[in-house]
Amino acid sequence: MEDTEIVDLYFARSETAIQETGKKYGAYLHQVAYNILRSASDTEEVLNDTYLGAWRAMPPTRPCSLKHFLSRITRNLSFDRLDYLNAGKRHALFVEMDECIPDRQSDMEQVWEAREIGMILNRFLEALDKKSCAVFLARYFYSYSIDKLARQYGLTPRQVKYLLSKTRRRLRDYFEKEGVTL
Numbered sequence: 001m002e003d004t005e006i007v008d009l010y011f012a013r014s015e016t017a018i019q020e021t022g023k024k025y026g027a028y029l030h031q032v033a034y035n036i037l038r039s040a041s042d043t044e045e046v047l048n049d050t051y052l053g054a055w056r057a058m059p060p061t062r063p064c065s066l067k068h069f070l071s072r073i074t075r076n077l078s079f080d081r082l083d084y085l086n087a088g089k090r091h092a093l094f095v096e097m098d099e100c101i102p103d104r105q106s107d108m109e110q111v112w113e114a115r116e117i118g119m120i121l122n123r124f125l126e127a128l129d130k131k132s133c134a135v136f137l138a139r140y141f142y143s144y145s146i147d148k149l150a151r152q153y154g155l156t157p158r159q160v161k162y163l164l165s166k167t168r169r170r171l172r173d174y175f176e177k178e179g180v181t182l
Contacts, residue, residue, distance in 0.1 A: 035145070
């Protein structure tokens with residue numbers, strides 16, 4: 001079933017929408033959640049919450065890309081669940097990114113800064129070569145392990161770590177060049 005047909009089912013409030021979403025994207029969303037949580041039971045809970053979140057968001061939202069819309073819900077719910085489970089402990093991915101993502105201040109500043117940082121980050125990613133961009137996104141958006149990245153891109157774990165370190169350094173430099181205080 002095509003994405004537009006699935007979205008139309010959500011708009012028609014048909015419960016079939018959830019079944020069709022599960023058929024088409026269930027395995028993909030499971031992988032996104034599992035990469036972050038590393039727990040089958042927590043992953044299943046997040047998947048159920050993802051379907052509920054999609055049900056609540058459509059209508060009024062009509063996503064351009066259902067896959068990315070769902071993966072964003074899954075990713076956000078997974079990190080929320082991880083925060084709850086770790087009760088204040090920091091996830092390793094956040095520790096890796098500390099050196100190149102700025103701190104936030106007040107609420108209004110956060111909103112403005114988040115938009116600005118998003119635009120700068122997109123420009124940075126567009127300037128990267130395909131492999132560096134793919135590895136960076138797979139690690140920091142989809143939470144792939146170093147070993148999985150190494151297998152997927154035909155690199156050694158050490159090469160992946162070096163590539164990520166180099167890309168984070170370039171990102172930090174890019175932010176500084178753009179006037180973002182780290």
